[in-house]
Amino acid sequence: xxxxxxxxxxxxxxxxxxxxxxxxxxxxxxxxxxxxxxxxxxxxxxxxxxxxxxxxxxxxxxxxxxxxxxxxxxxxxxxxxxxxxxxxxxxxxxxxxxxxxxxxxxxxxxxxxxxxxxxxxxxxxxxxxxxxx
Amino acid sequence: xxxxxxxxxxxxxxxxxxxxxxxxxxxxxxxxxxxxxxxxxxxxxxxxxxxxxxxxxxxxxxxxxxxxxxxxxxxxxxxxxxxxxxxxxxxxxxxxxxxxxxxxxxxxxxxxxxxxxxxxxxxxxxxxxxxxxxxxxxxxxxxxxxxxxxxxxxxxxxxxxxxxxxxxxxxxxxxxxxxxxxxxxxxxxxxxxxxxxxxxxxxxxxxxxxxxxxxxxxxxxxxxxxxxxxxxxxxxxxxxxxxxxxxxxxxxxxxxxxxxxxxxxxxxxxxxxxxxxxxxxxxxxxxxxxxxxxxxx
Numbered sequence: 001x002x003x004x005x006x007x008x009x010x011x012x013x014x015x016x017x018x019x020x021x022x023x024x025x026x027x028x029x030x031x032x033x034x035x036x037x038x039x040x041x042x043x044x045x046x047x048x049x050x051x052x053x054x055x056x057x058x059x060x061x062x063x064x065x066x067x068x069x070x071x072x073x074x075x076x077x078x079x080x081x082x083x084x085x086x087x088x089x090x091x092x093x094x095x096x097x098x099x100x101x102x103x104x105x106x107x108x109x110x111x112x113x114x115x116x117x118x119x120x121x122x123x124x125x126x127x128x129x130x131x132x133x
Numbered sequence: 134x135x136x137x138x139x140x141x142x143x144x145x146x147x148x149x150x151x152x153x154x155x156x157x158x159x160x161x162x163x164x165x166x167x168x169x170x171x172x173x174x175x176x177x178x179x180x181x182x183x184x185x186x187x188x189x190x191x192x193x194x195x196x197x198x199x200x201x202x203x204x205x206x207x208x209x210x211x212x213x214x215x216x217x218x219x220x221x222x223x224x225x226x227x228x229x230x231x232x233x234x235x236x237x238x239x240x241x242x243x244x245x246x247x248x249x250x251x252x253x254x255x256x257x258x259x260x261x262x263x264x265x266x267x268x269x270x271x272x273x274x275x276x277x278x279x280x281x282x283x284x285x286x287x288x289x290x291x292x293x294x295x296x297x298x299x300x301x302x303x304x305x306x307x308x309x310x311x312x313x314x315x316x317x318x319x320x321x322x323x324x325x326x327x328x329x330x331x332x333x334x335x336x337x338x339x340x341x342x343x344x345x346x347x348x349x350x351x352x353x354x355x356x357x358x359x360x361x362x363x364x365x366x367x368x369x370x371x372x373x374x375x376x377x378x379x380x381x382x383x384x385x386x387x388x389x390x391x392x393x394x395x396x397x398x399x400x401x402x403x404x405x406x407x408x409x410x411x412x413x414x415x416x417x418x419x420x421x422x423x424x425x426x427x428x429x430x
Binding site for chain 1: 307311348402
């Protein structure tokens with residue numbers, strides 16, 4: 001956990017990360033509030049708030065008396081959200097800085113393709129292919 | 134408004150002509166963990182003593198679980214106050230303290246008391262007055278947690294406790310509030326250690342409420358900027374500065390702000406380093422500033 005953002009947001013992100021990378025497949029049960037609270041050493045109410053956020057996004061759902069489960073289609077919904085955030089958080093500042101440095105669109109495109117190609121050669125071909133397109 | 138476990142309205146307390154608490158108005162919800170933060174001598178202990186009926190406010194009102202706490206027998210067993218330095222009768226052994234507590238608190242959990250006694254390595258047959266400072270603190274924590282009272286107030290409960298023992302306290306506290314929710318008011322200056330445990334933060338400074346907010350709203354509400362003094366000053370113009378230190382041409386300033394991506398990029402362009410500010414630093418910024426003003430006046 002870092003100090004720059006609310007803890008409940010970070011908890012929601014960690015659970016979302018686990019869903020995205022397949023650690024928590026759709027349909028599986030998410031650790032309980034008590035377990036997460038003890039593991040991350042944060043207040044259980046804060047954990048519950050983070051979970052509620054994911055329920056509101058239709059990523060998790062509650063089964064009364066049993067616990068929280070990953071919803072069907074959760075991964076696709078999260079990916080969609082992350083892609084939108086990717087533009088805001090990474091692409092927009094990149095383009096902004098490129099403009100300041102006088103790097104034209106063609107140059108930028110070339111740099112990106114090259115960087116993506118390099119990452120691919122380093123052993124993450126799936127991600128690189130997705131990013132280069 | 135939700136149910137308050139602890140409530141004060143325009144509470145004042147003075148000793149002779151010296152004000153200790155001034156115009157303290159608080160509404161602390163039931164079932165949550167609240168932090169009472171502030172420097173030594175800020176008035177935290179006096180506030181806790183009033184809330185638990187050991188003292189009376191000079192003016193204003195205090196309510197604990199909806200009742201006037203002053204010498205109120207009906208509240209006995211419903212709250213537990215773990216004092217910074219609890220005094221027990223000279224003849225008491227550790228087990229006597231636990232037995233007395235088990236009679237006072239209807240929700241007393243003997244299994245939890247045993248577990249904690251072992252965790253803190255507290256000898257049951259030792260006289261309380263022979264306990265070390267840290268062991269006395271540990272005993273207070275055992276009582277505070279095992280009492281399972283509706284409202285538990287801890288006043289700097291870990292004097293003399295080492296880091297491992299404090300860790301045990303925090304872990305068991307988390308487990309307890311998660312399995313049987315209750316109201317906790319934790320007075321402390323070890324803010325960095327407890328900030329992830331707290332849901333609400335009240336900062337008392339010179340007897341006044343300097344700050345009263347959700348802990349998660351505080352996080353990310355300030356940012357520390359380090360870099361060439363001139364650039365730092367340009368960047369922080371028009372913002373609320375919590376703290377500023379300088380070393381030659383380099384300055385470090387904490388400002389109250391949530392910076393946008395564009396502002397962050399601008400700071401980087403000016404050659405400034407941005408780093409997040411912990412709850413502790415925000416509190417130091419808030420309570421330290423008052424001291425600087427005082428020196429200046």
